[in-house]
Amino acid sequence: MEATTGSSNSALSSLPSSDVAHSDMHTSDAFRKLTAQGSVTGYAHVAIDFVMFIIAAATACLQPNITGIIPEEQKRRALTYVHAITRATGREGACLHELLFSIFTHKMCDDGVDLPSYRFLALYSIRKDGNLDAANNITGVISKLVYLGRAAIYNSVTARVNPLENIGFFE
Amino acid sequence: MSDAYDDALSYDSHSYTDHQPSDADQRASRANEQPHRPDSGLSYADEPLTHADEPPSYADCEPTSPNADPILSLGGHDDDDEIPQEDLAIDQPPQGPLPPSTLHTTGECGDVDGPFDIPMIWDERSFQDNEMSALGIIAHPELKILTCSTCKHVIDPDEIRKHVSRHLPRPAVDKIDYEKLREKFSLIPKKALTIPGSIIPAIPTLHVYRNLAHCTQCGYAVKNPRSLHRHTTCGEKVRYRLGYAQAYFPKENHGGFFAVTITEPPPNPQPGLNLLNLLKNKYPDPLPGQTPITLTEHVRDTNPFLARSNWARIFNGLTGQEVWNAVRADNDDLRGSVSPSVKRYIQDVNTKLGDSGCDNEGSAIGSYYGFV
Numbered sequence: 001m002e003a004t005t006g007s008s009n010s011a012l013s014s015l016p017s018s019d020v021a022h023s024d025m026h027t028s029d030a031f032r033k034l035t036a037q038g039s040v041t042g043y044a045h046v047a048i049d050f051v052m053f054i055i056a057a058a059t060a061c062l063q064p065n066i067t068g069i070i071p072e073e074q075k076r077r078a079l080t081y082v083h084a085i086t087r088a089t090g091r092e093g094a095c096l097h098e099l100l101f102s103i104f105t106h107k108m109c110d111d112g113v114d115l116p117s118y119r120f121l122a123l124y125s126i127r128k129d130g131n132l133d134a135a136n137n138i139t140g141v142i143s144k145l146v147y148l149g150r151a152a153i154y155n156s157v158t159a160r161v162n163p164l165e166n167i168g169f170f171e
Numbered sequence: 172m173s174d175a176y177d178d179a180l181s182y183d184s185h186s187y188t189d190h191q192p193s194d195a196d197q198r199a200s201r202a203n204e205q206p207h208r209p210d211s212g213l214s215y216a217d218e219p220l221t222h223a224d225e226p227p228s229y230a231d232c233e234p235t236s237p238n239a240d241p242i243l244s245l246g247g248h249d250d251d252d253e254i255p256q257e258d259l260a261i262d263q264p265p266q267g268p269l270p271p272s273t274l275h276t277t278g279e280c281g282d283v284d285g286p287f288d289i290p291m292i293w294d295e296r297s298f299q300d301n302e303m304s305a306l307g308i309i310a311h312p313e314l315k316i317l318t319c320s321t322c323k324h325v326i327d328p329d330e331i332r333k334h335v336s337r338h339l340p341r342p343a344v345d346k347i348d349y350e351k352l353r354e355k356f357s358l359i360p361k362k363a364l365t366i367p368g369s370i371i372p373a374i375p376t377l378h379v380y381r382n383l384a385h386c387t388q389c390g391y392a393v394k395n396p397r398s399l400h401r402h403t404t405c406g407e408k409v410r411y412r413l414g415y416a417q418a419y420f421p422k423e424n425h426g427g428f429f430a431v432t433i434t435e436p437p438p439n440p441q442p443g444l445n446l447l448n449l450l451k452n453k454y455p456d457p458l459p460g461q462t463p464i465t466l467t468e469h470v471r472d473t474n475p476f477l478a479r480s481n482w483a484r485i486f487n488g489l490t491g492q493e494v495w496n497a498v499r500a501d502n503d504d505l506r507g508s509v510s511p512s513v514k515r516y517i518q519d520v521n522t523k524l525g526d527s528g529c530d531n532e533g534s535a536i537g538s539y540y541g542f543v
Contacts, residue, residue: 092512122482130491
C-alpha cells in the first residue's frame with residue numbers, strides 16, 4: 001500500500017508506510033484531537049513532571065529508594081540538559097531530546113522495576129492519601145508517556161532522514 | 172385460660188390468611204371499644220397502638236421488659252389444612268389494645284428485614300489469630316463453626332480451602348493446613364450442623380435478619396409465623412415472638428434461622444455527629460497521607476493489580492505525601508526552566524506533524540485506535 005502523499009517537508013512521506021496507517025477512517029479525527037492545544041498542554045504537564053523526576057533522580061535530590069537506580073548514561077544526559085537550561089546555551093531542545101531518547105530506548109531491566117519511566121508511572125499513580133489512583137487516570141498517564149516516547153523516536157527519525165532541517169538535535 | 176388462648180390464636184391465624192388492611196383497621200377500632208379482659212390469658216401489654224409502617228429501629232423487635240412482651244402461641248394447624256370453622260367462629264376478638272407484635276404479623280412475611288450487618292463486637296466466643304486474619308475467617312469454638320468475614324456465613328469445614336480461594340491468591344491458600352484447622356476447633360460438618368438450641372447473643376460476622384418469628388424455647392426462627400406449626404420439637408403449642416435472627420448459611424440455600432439477641436448500640440454521645448465524624452474523632456492520627464505504604468504479603472485486602480504489577484516494591488515504606496512530592500514537585504525553581512523547553516519540544520513535534528498534512532505521523536505517535 002502506498003503512502004499518502006503529503007507535504008514535501010514530511011520526512012516519513014518517503015518511507016514505506018504500514019497498513020495500519022491507512023486502515024482507519026477515524027485516524028485523522030484522532031490525530032486532530034491529539035494535536036489539539038488542550039491535549040498538548042495535558043501531555044506536556046505529565047512530560048514536565050517526568051523530566052523533573054529524572055532530573056531529581058540524576059542529581060540525587062531524591063533518595064534512590066524512591067527513584068531507583070538511574071543508568072549512568074541517562075544521568076549524564078540529564079545533567080547535560082540541566083546545564084543547558086541553566087546556562088542558556090541554546091541547546092536545551094537537543095539535550096532534552098537526547099535525554100528522552102536515551103530513556104525510551106533503554107532496555108528494560110529483568111524485574112521491570114528500575115526503569116525510570118516505569119518507576120515514574122508507579123509513583124505517579126499514587127494519590128496524596130496513599131491510595132492507588134483510578135485505573136482510567138493511570139491509563140491516561142501511560143498514554144502520555146507513550147506519546148512522549150513516540151515523539152522522541154519521531155524526532156530522531158526526522159532528524160536522521162532530513163538532518164538539515166534538524167540542525168542541533170545531534171552533535 | 173387456654174380457651175382464651177385458642178380464641179385469640181385462632182383469630183390471629185385467621186388474620187394471617189385473610190389479612191387485609193381494612194380488617195386490621197376494623198379490629199383495631201373494635202379493640203379500642205372493648206374493655207380490657209383481665210382473664211384473657213394473653214400477656215398483652217397496655218401499650219399504645221403503634222403504626223406498622225413506622226421505620227424499624229433496634230428497639231422495634233426486642234421488648235424492653237418481659238412483661239411487655241407479647242408472646243403468642245399457635246395451635247396445631249398445618250399450612251395446607253383448612254382452619255376449622257369453629258376456630259373462625261369467634262364471638263369477640265382479643266380484648267384490649269392490640270399488641271405491637273400483632274401489627275408486625277399482619278403480613279405473612281413481608282415485614283421481615285434483612286440481611287444487614289451488625290457492628291463487629293468481639294467477645295470471648297470468637298477467636299482469630301494472624302493466620303486466620305489473613306484468610307478472613309473467624310472461629311467460634313463454642314459453636315464449633317468457622318465464619319467468613321467477607322461472605323457473612325459459615326464455611327463448610329470440608330470446603331475451607333475452596334472457599335478461601337475465592338478471596339485469596341493461590342500461594343496464600345496453599346500455605347494453610349486446613350486439617351489442623353478443622354481439628355483445632357473440632358468443626359462440625361455442614362450436614363450435622365444444628366441451630367444452637369437457645370436464644371444466643373448474635374454471632375459476629377453473620378448477617379442479621381429482623382422481624383422473624385422464633386420459638387421462645389429453642390430459638391428456632393422462621394419468616395412466616397405459620398411455618399412454626401411444623402416446629403414440633405417444643406410441643407404442640409409453640410409460643411413465639413418476633414425478633415432478630417441469624418442463619419448459618421445464605422438464606423437461598425438454607426433456611427435454618429435461629430433467634431439471637433443484639434445489644435443495642437450505645438447512644439450517640441454527641442447528637443448530630445454522623446458515622447464519618449465519629450470515626451474521625453476516634454482515629455485522629457495519622458492522616459492517610461502520612462501513613463506509610465506497607466508491602467503486605469498475602470493479605471486479603473491487597474490490591475490485586477499491585478500484586479501483579481509488583482509496584483508495591485517501589486513505594487514500600489513511603490507515605491503518600493512523600494510519593495506525591497517526589498513526582499509532582501511544584502515549588503522548584505528548576506521547574507520554571509524545564510517547563511518551557513518541554514512544552515516547546517512537544518509543540519514542535521505537533522507542529523511538524525501538522526505541517527506534514529498526512530496521517531502517517533499521527534499513527535507513528537499513536538493516534539490510531541483512538542490512542543489519545
